[in-house]
Amino acid sequence: MSADRTTPRAVYLNRRQFVGAALGSLALGSRSMLAQGGEDLAVTPYKLASSYNNYYEFSQNKEAIKVLAQALTVNPWRVSISGAVENPGDYAVDELLSNLPVVSRIYRFRCVEGWSMVVPWQGVQLKDVLARAKPLPGAGFVSFTSIDRPSEMIGQRRSMMPWPYVEALRLDEAMHSLTLLATGMYDRPLPKQNGAPLRLVVPWKYGYKSIKAIAGIHISVDEPSTTWSDLAPSEYGFFGNVNPALAHPRWSQRREVRLGEVKKRPTLMFNGYEAEVQHLYSAKDITRF
Numbered sequence: 001m002s003a004d005r006t007t008p009r010a011v012y013l014n015r016r017q018f019v020g021a022a023l024g025s026l027a028l029g030s031r032s033m034l035a036q037g038g039e040d041l042a043v044t045p046y047k048l049a050s051s052y053n054n055y056y057e058f059s060q061n062k063e064a065i066k067v068l069a070q071a072l073t074v075n076p077w078r079v080s081i082s083g084a085v086e087n088p089g090d091y092a093v094d095e096l097l098s099n100l101p102v103v104s105r106i107y108r109f110r111c112v113e114g115w116s117m118v119v120p121w122q123g124v125q126l127k128d129v130l131a132r133a134k135p136l137p138g139a140g141f142v143s144f145t146s147i148d149r150p151s152e153m154i155g156q157r158r159s160m161m162p163w164p165y166v167e168a169l170r171l172d173e174a175m176h177s178l179t180l181l182a183t184g185m186y187d188r189p190l191p192k193q194n195g196a197p198l199r200l201v202v203p204w205k206y207g208y209k210s211i212k213a214i215a216g217i218h219i220s221v222d223e224p225s226t227t228w229s230d231l232a233p234s235e236y237g238f239f240g241n242v243n244p245a246l247a248h249p250r251w252s253q254r255r256e257v258r259l260g261e262v263k264k265r266p267t268l269m270f271n272g273y274e275a276e277v278q279h280l281y282s283a284k285d286i287t288r289f
């Protein structure tokens with residue numbers, strides 16, 4: 001076992017302590033912000049969505065990330081497209097997205113740790129970027145690599161997990177019209193702590209799939225390995241589909257707490273996007289984390 005394989009356990013255990021403590025203080029300290037009436041898509045206050053983050057390249061402390069992440073230079077920013085495509089290339093991020101329709105979508109966002117939020121995102125559909133890249137016949141997966149820049153990302157100077165962070169989707173999931181590459185939220189440029197300048201948003205999957213600060217997009221025939229599913233396959237599977245019936249080994253997934261709220265609410269199958277995405281999965285797929 002490598003050093004990288006022995007440390008993450010502590011990381012997972014910490015996730016639980018942090019979420020408990022931080023949600024407690026948020027809930028007590030922000031009564032005026034409580035979304036009343038239980039409206040399922042009541043937008044989470046910007047202040048909460050931009051100050052309670054997961055971004056291990058900076059810290060495991062959710063409140064510290066918004067401060068530490070300001071060290072990241074996000075302009076200029078380049079994104080490479082490689083692998084099984086007709087049009088590979090290396091682009092400035094604006095060039096990559098130029099002339100693609102900008103969409104604005106209000107989505108539920110659910111972290112496997114049991115907290116959730118509702119965020120208005122702006123960005124482009126990933127399928128539009130992939131259409132330009134033209135996946136070759138036989139291509140089946142898309143993986144995303146976050147920026148690897150320990151000089152600006154203090155958490156990357158520790159080997160708590162293997163860097164850079166990598167996530168991936170099956171090509172059909174990537175081509176789904178709900179899947180976004182976000183460049184903004186709340187009609188503002190994406191804050192650095194939320195993944196500027198470019199992050200993935202896959203609303204029916206747990207938050208760890210929605211990788212931040214994307215520097216590389218790679219199309220492959222075979223299933224790629226991904227950071228969390230390599231570290232702990234039983235806890236953070238490749239699918240990562242939100243499923244209240246499928247318990248995570250350490251956290252029941254039946255309920256969740258919206259940031260700013262106190263009372264837990266039931267977690268919805270596919271995070272409420274069942275009608276849109278269930279056709280992508282077989283009965284066996286949804287028994288896998």
Ligand SMILES: Nc1nc2c(c(=O)[nH]1)N[C@H]1C(S)=C(S)[C@@H](COP(=O)(O)O)O[C@H]1N2
Pocket residue numbers: 049052053054055056057110111112146165193194195206207208209210211212213
């Ligand atoms: N590069 C990178 N992307 C990441 C993470 C990370 O640590 N590094 N954390 C993931 C997890 S676990 C969650 S819940 C979301 C959190 O997004 P937010 O901070 O915008 O709420 O980012 C995801 N994307």
Ligand SMILES: [Mo]
Pocket residue numbers: 054111112113206207208
């Ligand atoms: Mo998460």
